[in-house]
Amino acid sequence: MVKRVVAQGTFDILHPGHVHYLRDAAAMGDELVVIVARGENVTHKQPPILPNSQRVAMIEALEPVDRALLGHPDDIFTPIEDLDPDVIALGHDQHHDSEAIQAELERRGIDCAVERASAREPDSEEELLSTGLIIDRIIERRGR
Numbered sequence: 453m454v455k456r457v458v459a460q461g462t463f464d465i466l467h468p469g470h471v472h473y474l475r476d477a478a479a480m481g482d483e484l485v486v487i488v489a490r491g492e493n494v495t496h497k498q499p500p501i502l503p504n505s506q507r508v509a510m511i512e513a514l515e516p517v518d519r520a521l522l523g524h525p526d527d528i529f530t531p532i533e534d535l536d537p538d539v540i541a542l543g544h545d546q547h548h549d550s551e552a553i554q555a556e557l558e559r560r561g562i563d564c565a566v567e568r569a570s571a572r573e574p575d576s577e578e579e580l581l582s583t584g585l586i587i588d589r590i591i592e593r594r595g596r
């Protein structure tokens with residue numbers, strides 16, 4: 453039986469923190485499927501700069517990823533029902549409550565573990581491991 457892992461996120465402007473998360477998630481099973489959040493659903497921070505299709509294409513091109521798809525517009529559990537994963541890998545800093553996710557999975561009859569991936573820390577003062585920090589630096593260095 454193939455152990456399927458699902459990872460998810462906005463993945464706007466890519467950086468090594470994203471690669472670390474996806475490698476960590478891939479190591480939790482045999483196959484990694486990534487759900488990319490729709491721009492209109494990213495309301496807890498500034499919405500992404502890049503369009504949905506471009507963010508999906510970039511994630512799909514990464515080595516640890518077997519498949520990437522655009523998330524559902526209204527119900528985050530609809531793709532989970534379709535994919536029927538063995539593990540959902542939450543990012544180290546994601547605001548989602550793993551117990552609430554677990555409870556909803558059980559309510560829908562989906563047998564799936566919820567795990568937390570680890571963080572990657574910058575290996576130098578110059579390294580930027582956050583899309584928000586990259587955008588801040590672009591504004592600082594190129595903004596007029």
Ligand SMILES: Cc1cc2nc3c(=O)[nH]c(=O)nc-3n(C[C@H](O)[C@H](O)[C@H](O)COP(=O)(O)O)c2cc1C
Pocket residue numbers: 460461462463487488489490491493494522523524525527528529531532540543546548553
């Ligand atoms: C299990 C799970 C499934 C998700 N599915 C979707 C989805 O189908 N559509 C969507 O727009 N966002 C979905 N999201 C939300 C985003 O992927 C992401 O968690 C949220 O935007 C926070 O992203 P960030 O970590 O990039 O800030 C899902 C989140 C979780 C935890």
Ligand SMILES: Nc1ncnc2c1ncn2[C@@H]1O[C@H](COP(=O)(O)OP(=O)(O)OP(=O)(O)O)[C@@H](O)[C@H]1O
Pocket residue numbers: 460461462463464468469470472473497542543544545546570571572573581582583584585
């Ligand atoms: N440095 C990092 N180490 C490990 N995982 C990371 C790192 N940066 C982002 N991730 C993970 O990648 C996924 C997508 O993250 P997201 O698209 O929000 O990027 P971000 O750089 O954190 O964005 P922002 O700076 O706008 O908050 C999330 O699960 C997040 O936890």
